[in-house]
Amino acid sequence: MTSLATENFAAEVRRLRANPATGRIDLSGRNFAGQRLEKLDLGACNLSGCDFSDTTIIDCDFSGSNLAGSLFQRARVGGSKFRSVEMSGADLEGADFGGADFTDANLSGADLRKTNLKDAILEGAKLGGADFLLTIMPDGSVYEPQTHGGTLVRSAGAGRHLKILLTMPTWTDDLGGFSKIGRIRNPQIPLGLLYLATIAENHGHHVTFIDCDVEGVTIDELTRRTVASGFDLVGLSATSPIFHKAVTAADRIKAALGAKVKIIVGGDHVNIFGTNVFFDCFDFLAIGEAEETWPEFLEAFASGATDYSGIDGIAWRRDGQVVRNKPRRIFPDLDKLPLPAVHLSRMKQYRMSFALWKNRNIGKYVSIMMSRGCPFKCSFCSESSDVKYDGEVAKMRYRSAENIADEMEAHYRNYGIKHFFFMDSNITLKKKHTVDLCNEIIKRKLPITFEGWTRANLINDEMMALLRRAGLVRLSCGVESGDPEVLKIIKKDVPQEATREFFRLCEKHGVEAMCSAMLGSPGETKASVRRTIQFLDSIPELLFTNFSIANPYPGTEMLKWAREGKYGLRLRYDELSKYTRYDDSPIEVNDLTAKDLVRYQALGLIKIHLRPRRFIAAIRMLGFAPLVPIFIKMVLKVVRGGREMLWAFLSTSRPGKEYVAPAPAKLS
Incomplete structure (x- = not known):
């Protein structure tokens, strides 16, 4: 019936x-x-x-x-x-x-x-x-x-159809005690791999994509699934902090399958170090932007080629000797990128959590890209230091507003996706482009929302209003420090009043306002850390901040300074596998030891988020149960700091009152 x-x-x-x-x-x-x-x-x-x-x-x-x-x-x-x-x-x-x-x-x-x-x-x-x-x-x-x-419905050319695995090892371990939350709250889709997946599918190959973080796949499980599925080719992508995991995964896969499977690796770490990281467990390196390299490589690989010398942008071995081909040009026209193969991902597991109750029904999302490159020179960021692939500067390039809106509309029509996270470091850098995109979304009447990052001094009331009308629900900026001198050293010289105005505009237009901040930057002292905590706490519109310990990543000016001992930096170790932004520090700076940095970080996170509005926002975003053990752990860190932490807590509660340490440490 x-x-x-x-x-x-x-x-x-x-x-x-x-x-x-x-x-x-x-x-x-x-x-x-x-x-x-x-x-x-x-x-x-x-x-x-x-x-x-x-x-x-x-x-x-x-x-x-x-x-x-x-x-x-x-x-x-x-x-x-x-x-x-x-x-x-x-x-x-x-x-x-x-x-x-x-x-x-x-x-x-x-x-x-x-x-x-x-x-x-x-x-x-x-x-x-x-x-x-x-x-x-x-x-x-x-x-x-x-x-x-x-x-498979498309031709693979003269070669055979390949079974390809594209994956990236877990990256949330460098979040320390926050790693579990990082895996289940606001996970990030590896957009670059999904572009390559589409290209491979369009050439008739069978592609499997595994997001190890989202699926909770360990290296052992990744190895088991690779062995069981009989892949011809495994593509690994890895940033510097997780490159050791890519090496371990490749080692184990090779130990199990030997020459039956070939492994190609790419990503930021390979772009920086090139053949210096061409270990025996890898068969190929993809150096630089790979969207043009990938189809040429697949055609040669599928046809059983033994000579890859004609393919720009890769390194390979000829008779056991490493051969590095000519560099690949940067991808010139971003509008020619295909739609990323989001259908290969576990879409239901990519969900955003929000601080404001009105946004609670925003569900699954995908990442999206507006541009590539960054014109700024922040000393802590590898992207900001004129990233070069064999001498060619990866300059700013933009997708057209129409092309971005086409992708949003396709994801909405095809998969019911209504929320988008812009991976760009700055979505308001080029004002006309931002305005054009907003108008395109509004013209098409797309029922979508989106979020992204900007620089606090690159947005005004008019632009914020237009962004909100187009669907903006959350905007973040990098505050980094509350000390003007530290900001000058790290080349992030944004006036504090511009930062305050950014948060006021977000509040005015109903946009969730968040930020990132660091401690342990070049030139940092205990006094400058306290000024940062005090500054962030004094912004009433701020809903949430991540307060991480600065790490000197490869390709950054900060790593160079740390090795030279500049601005008070002392490099304790440079083993990337030990890098973590929350439980330890690879550097010390001026009067801040590694233990000091960990304790001041805990103090800052507690102090800033103790205000009722921020406390509730943190619970909505991260969940009450996961936060309890983290909160207890942070309190214990502060308690172990003794009188200094107590006085620091009290001093940051009194605007205008500069904290004076009872026994100043000797600066190195």
């Missing part, structure tokens, strides 16, 4: 179909969880991002519809048609699709774990990147690795 809910919904669909002006019926984002849908014609509808969890679906026709990114967990589907549907990235885990017709459907990147596909029709279906773990296949067998493969 058809339920009343089904009858009402069927009537709505019939009404929409009867209106020729309606066009493609948009039902995206609907919640059908737990309902019963029977004998409904839902063909040629936009149902992206809908929730069909625990739903009973009988004899419905979804043919030609867009179901990308929808949830079908534990759904029971009997005799329904899904011909030519778009279901890339859909979550079908544990659902019963026995006997369903998926002819010519696109299930690329879908989660089909523990799904019943017995007697289902998969003729012509695209299954690249789908996860079939313990899936009951149409012939009744239970899927085991290497038993079944996806149907």
Whole structure:
């Protein structure tokens, strides 16, 4: 018997179909969880991002519809048609699709774990990147690795189809005690790998993407899955703090598979050090921006090439000798980048948490890029020091406003994604570009929200109002220090009044205001740290800040200064595997020892977030239960600091009162 809910919904669909002006019926984002849908014609509808969890679906026709990114967990589907549907990235885990017709459907990147596909029709279906773990296949067998493969629809040229794994080891370990929160709250999508995934798929290859942080995949698990899946090529991306993990992963994969699998590695660390990090566990290095290098390399690799000398931007071995080819030019036209293969990611696990209650319903999101490069010269940032790939400066390049809006609209239409995180360090650097993008979003009436970073002195009331109208819900800036002298040294000379005005504008326009700050910068002293804590605490509109210990990363001016002992810096160690921004410090500076830095960091985080509004914001963003042990740990650090920490706490509570240490430390 058809339920009343089904009858009402069927009537709505019939009404929409009867209106020729309606066009493609948009039902995206609907919640059908737990309902019963029977004998409904839902063909040629936009149902992206809908929730069909625990739903009973009988004899419905979804043919030609867009179901990308929808949830079908534990759904029971009997005799329904899904011909030519778009279901890339859909979550079908544990659902019963026995006997369903998926002819010519696109299930690329879908989660089909523990799904019943017995007697289902998969003729012509695209299954690249789908996860079939313990899936009951149409012939009744239970899927085991290497038993079944996806149907590839594009040509790989003269070569063979490759099974490719793209991954990046966990990066949240350098968050110290905050690492667990970093994995489950506001995880970051590795956008660069997903560009490469799209390029590989467009050349007919089967790509699997594993986000080790989001999926909680250890190096042992990554090795096991690589061995079980029989990949031809593994692509690893790694920044400097996690490069040792990429080496460990490659070592273990090679130990298990030997020459059966080839490994290529790229990322910031490789860009900086080049062949100095070409270890035996790697077969190739991709140096510089890889979007043009990648398709050329794949074509050669798939055809069984032994000579890679004609491919710019890679390093390889000829008869055991390292060969570094000509440098690859920077990617000139960012509008020519493909859409990132977000369908290969576990989209449901990328969710943002917010400080303000009004934003609580913002769910899954994707990262997006506006530009590449940075014109500033901050001494602590490798991107800001004229990043060079073999001498070529990676200058500022922008995607057009239309191109960015196209990507936003595609993600919304295809996957029901309504929130975007701009990975750029500054979304207001080029005023006209920012204005054009906002106007493009408004013109298209896209029901989306977004967030990003800026520099406090590069935004005004008019621009903030336009950004808010276009969908801005959160904006962050790098305050870094509350001491003007430290800001000059680190080349982040933004006036304090500009910073205060930034937070006032955010509050005025209803935008969540956050910032980053550091301690342990070149020239830092105990007094300057206290001034930073006092300054941040004095900004009433500030909702949340991360207060990290400055690390001298490779490629930065700060590392050079630390090795030279400049500005009071003393390098304790430069083993990147030990770098952490919260539990220890690789440097000491002036009268601040490593223990002092850890204690002042704890003091600052407690002091700044003790105000009721910020305390509530922290709970909403990070969760109460995860915060309790972290808070206790920070309190203990402060207590161990004795009288000095107590007096520092009290002095930062009294604006205008400079703290005087009872026994000043001798500066080195």
